[in-house]
Amino acid sequence: MRYWINLFFIFLTTFAYGEDKTTLYDFRYWSAPDHTRIVIDKEEDTLFNIRGYDNHVVISFDDAEVLSETFSNIFFKDSRIQKVRIKREKSTIKLIVHISKKFKLKHFTLDPNTKYKHHRLVVDIVDSEVKVAKKITKPDSPPSIRNQKIILIDAGHGGEDSGAIGKNKSLEKNVNLAIARKLVAIINQNKDLNAVLSRSGDYYVPLTKRLTIAQNQKATMFISIHADSVESINAKGASVYTLSEKGNNSKLARQLEESQNVVDQFGGVETVIDNDQFLKNILTDYSRKDREKQSFELAQEIISQLEKIGPIHKKIPQKANFVVLKSPSIPSVLVETAFISNPTQEKRLTNKRQQQKIAQSIYQGIVNYYQELD
Numbered sequence: 010m011r012y013w014i015n016l017f018f019i020f021l022t023t024f025a026y027g028e029d030k031t032t033l034y035d036f037r038y039w040s041a042p043d044h045t046r047i048v049i050d051k052e053e054d055t056l057f058n059i060r061g062y063d064n065h066v067v068i069s070f071d072d073a074e075v076l077s078e079t080f081s082n083i084f085f086k087d088s089r090i091q092k093v094r095i096k097r098e099k100s101t102i103k104l105i106v107h108i109s110k111k112f113k114l115k116h117f118t119l120d121p122n123t124k125y126k127h128h129r130l131v132v133d134i135v136d137s138e139v140k141v142a143k144k145i146t147k148p149d150s151p152p153s154i155r156n157q158k159i160i161l162i163d164a165g166h167g168g169e170d171s172g173a174i175g176k177n178k179s180l181e182k183n184v185n186l187a188i189a190r191k192l193v194a195i196i197n198q199n200k201d202l203n204a205v206l207s208r209s210g211d212y213y214v215p216l217t218k219r220l221t222i223a224q225n226q227k228a229t230m231f232i233s234i235h236a237d238s239v240e241s242i243n244a245k246g247a248s249v250y251t252l253s254e255k256g257n258n259s260k261l262a263r264q265l266e267e268s269q270n271v272v273d274q275f276g277g278v279e280t281v282i283d284n285d286q287f288l289k290n291i292l293t294d295y296s297r298k299d300r301e302k303q304s305f306e307l308a309q310e311i312i313s314q315l316e317k318i319g320p321i322h323k324k325i326p327q328k329a330n331f332v333v334l335k336s337p338s339i340p341s342v343l344v345e346t347a348f349i350s351n352p353t354q355e356k357r358l359t360n361k362r363q364q365q366k367i368a369q370s371i372y373q374g375i376v377n378y379y380q381e382l383d
């Protein structure tokens with residue numbers, strides 16, 4: 010009798026192990042002009058297989074289960090993805106993604122970090138017909154006229170990288186893009202200027218790629234739009250940063266530097282600084298001194314305009330070693346429009362009229378800077 014009971018328990022435990030499934034926690038899709046990114050939150054040891062055929066991608070997982078609350082997130086459509094189907098074959102779950110364009114597949118995994126508790130599988134479906142550099146030209150701007158000054162407007166964060174999150178759950182990436190879009194629209198009303206966005210939607214652009222876009226567009230000015238965040242809910246006001254290779258001049262700048270420069274981990278880049286040589290070339294640029302002076306002057310002009318519409322956190326331009334400010338020889342500034350960590354300021358940042366006022370002030374700062382140059 011004892012023997013049979015033991016055997017019964019052995020059977021039960023092996024059965025239980027067989028049922029020990031790995032969980033797929035969530036599914037997110039981000040549409041960019043040249044690719045669609047699929048992100049799947051999974052367990053560390055989840056076994057997966059990714060294959061691309063003529064017009065579909067199959068991502069399969071062994072012994073996996075999907076949480077009921079995230080099940081509907083699987084089904085997504087955009088200009089590339091016609092439909093997504095899910096198929097169970099014995100213990101395997103297959104995600105079948107139907108693609109409407111010729112594509113190339115790329116995938117990598119990301120370990121958890123301070124912002125993401127899950128392991129992530131990232132699958133990029135990249136257009137193979139159009140060259141990436143051509144595809145990203147001027148999503149929101151009219152064709153360039155001769156002698157126009159081209160200004161790259163960089164909306165910080167995007168896609169997997171939300172940036173800071175306000176007390177009322179506003180995401181910095183959305184606020185940045187809203188202000189950046191308004192700024193581009195205002196700038197493009199001026200026939201001497203032509204503004205270009207580094208991202209035109211909710212997707213992630215690696216930091217060094219933002220610089221490459223500026224270079225490809227022959228931009229003569231680089232303005233990155235962000236919102237500040239600290240532990241305290243009372244901090245308020247705008248700050249404008251310029252690049253300092255030596256690093257920052259304040260504790261806040263140092264914290265910011267760290268948080269801004271590691272966003273590639275959140276946004277999803279295989280290696281954090283993906284093109285070190287590119288950065289080194291920039292750092293040895295001859296016109297660096299000139300760029301520093303110009304950036305400082307541009308920052309001053311923007312601060313004096315922002316001062317007219319709201320509180321200022323730092324009245325003089327701050328220095329920090331931000332990757333996005335390393336454009337060669339062109340004035341580059343990073344504007345922290347307000348503190349999203351302060352609920353009153355968060356309200357202001359998400360208000361369309363206030364966003365317009367902020368954009369208008371940055372624009373006026375740009376115009377005054379150019380007038381000083383003439």
Ligand SMILES: [Zn+2]
Binds near residue numbers: 172181235
């Ligand atoms: Zn930011």
